Amino acid sequence: MHTESGGSLPDVTICAEPGPVIFQGSFVTVVCSKSGDYDTVRLEKDGSIFMEKDSEPSMREDRFHIGPVNKTITGHYHCFYRKGNTWSNRSEKLELKVIKEHVTQVPAPGPTMTSGTVIKVYTLEISVRMGVAGLVLLILLVILTEACCNHEEHHRLKCQNTVNR
Known part of the structure; x- marks a missing residue:
């Protein structure tokens, strides 16, 4: 069970580099970012623990390098951070998709x-x-x-x- 700490806004974000759609056999890095100091970072896939490691207190993000990937990596991911017995808010959902063919992703509008x-x-x-x-x-x-x-x-x-x- 996750205990929320602080206000109503999540203090944890999640993203994938180079993006959420990955070519089979390539590598992806899931980046969890935090706004507080935590001891442990956990990456969950479809509600189960996928990876967990100690978090560097001085760093604002933790990286999970995954690959070479196959279809089993496809799923919904969330990041959580823990300090003592208290868990951070859950990150928003990141959906990773592994595909066989190379697909060009259209960038979102705006100055990204x-x-x-x-x-x-x-x-x-x-x-x-x-x-x-x-x-x-x-x-x-x-x-x-x-x-x-x-x-x-x-x-x-x-x-x-x-x-x-």
């Missing part, structure tokens, strides 16, 4: 930043840097070719001057 968005930003940033690096290398190649040609021309003229003397 998911891990997928961060990856896309890094990918774009890397692509721009690679393009600039390629351009710099091309310019250096042109300069080197020009210097080589000038050196050969200078050497040829010097040889002609020596022969003409």
Whole structure:
């Protein structure tokens, strides 16, 4: 039995990284976040204990790394925290779904930043840097070719001057 502590708002949240829909064989991290100091964090699946571990008092979240996943991971998850004999409020429900095919998730409207968005930003940033690096290398190649040609021309003229003397 869980004893609620504090007010009516839950002080525990739950989310999944990279998201609640997971490709079979990949990995998922369930993140439980807390607003108070607790000793233990418990992850429950469909009303039964799934995982439990000591919670770091200085950290505001605890992570459960799961995988590689299969269909048995599909279900409803909740986080709870315990300090002594008192349990925190229950987190909202997180529904994890394991699928066989890759499905692109449509982001929710609004200014949210998911891990997928961060990856896309890094990918774009890397692509721009690679393009600039390629351009710099091309310019250096042109300069080197020009210097080589000038050196050969200078050497040829010097040889002609020596022969003409």
